[in-house]
Amino acid sequence: MDQKLASYLELLRFAIDDAHPVPECIKDVNWHELLEFATKHAIIGMYIPVVLMKKEKLKVEDFMGNKPSDEDVMEWVFEDYRLRKRNTQLFEQTTKAAEWFFQNGFRNCILKGQGNALMYPDPLMRSTGDIDIWLEGSRDEILAFTKKFYNRPHNIMHVDFPMFKDTMVEVHFYPSRLFNPYKNKKLWAYFESLGDSQFDHYVTSADGKYKFPVPTNDFNLFFQLDHIFRHLIYEGIGLRQLIDYYYLLKKCHREGFSDEEKKKLISLLNKFNIKKFSRAVMYVMTEVLGLEEKYLYIAPHEKEGKFLLNEILEGGNFGKYEQRANDSLEGVEGHVKRFLVLEKYKLRLLRHYPSEAIWMPWRDLREFYNRKSKERKEKKEEEQSNKNTSSTKD
8 A cells, every 4th residue: 555545544544533643644645635535435524524624623733734725625615515415415305215115105224325324423424325225025016116106127136216306216125135146045035034123213313304214233234244245246345335334333332232242243244154354344444444342243354354455445436446457458359358358357356255256257247148138129129210210201
């Protein structure tokens, strides 16, 4: 890791940990480049209290002559305003979505999103995304209902439901998945067995304005870890999801998480082959974010943790900034050759997480085939349409 990235991470630790002293790197940080890094990982809100001097005990002299310029401040002020406005809007929409589906006969549960935002010291500082809502019922029942309003394509896990013009709602049949089909079948059975306790677990925002169902702490610890794991295997993951987990761990400790509950969680991790990954996450929690050992439910793994951290820093939020894959494709021509080269690149995960990574080529091959079939069908329909148009003119 180069010095610039190390300084960004040290400043992040200072931003979220009140006990951490002001780091010396603050005197050398380029505030615009920090904004670019924060954007890459969808964690702008974490740095705002530092840049705008809202963090308690932070003084002008702590910047050691590197206080943000007026231009820097304006960039961050705009992001502060945008985040607060967008989060306020999303809290309103999340509440409406949960109420609407409940009124239409579907108990439900908000996954991640604004449920996670409520764990933050300032709920309006979490970078926002879509609304993910898990509905009670079978895939067929849910699709039959959603098609009454929007006939949108769906995947194995959810269907898009554009009930708001500026926010996509993802209606989930299942909260998450594994790529290993044998493990995935058991995972979905596990989710279904705990549905009742999740659909009836409501939380209310501190100001009392918003109320909606979210997962229980024990469910969330496993589900969100699997969510991070799935995205790492499929596309990549950024720091926002790790910070979500950081605040979840602190919440569980604050509200009480017994040794017996920890044992049950570790048993689940073993069952679904993600125990090693959980230890990598614990390494990032302690070594990067500064979380104390008392908040952990399993011991960190240094080697796996360093690998995970490198993947995080390379890919950014959901792997959108990943360049290594593009580099491996440079000069490679032809769809099949490019597909094979890309699959070879993805197999770097095989020695770390074989139970999942080994299934990725089959999944990607199916997607590749489906995409090409769709393109051929659309081309054929277009040719037929042009032919019909030409015949009409004649």
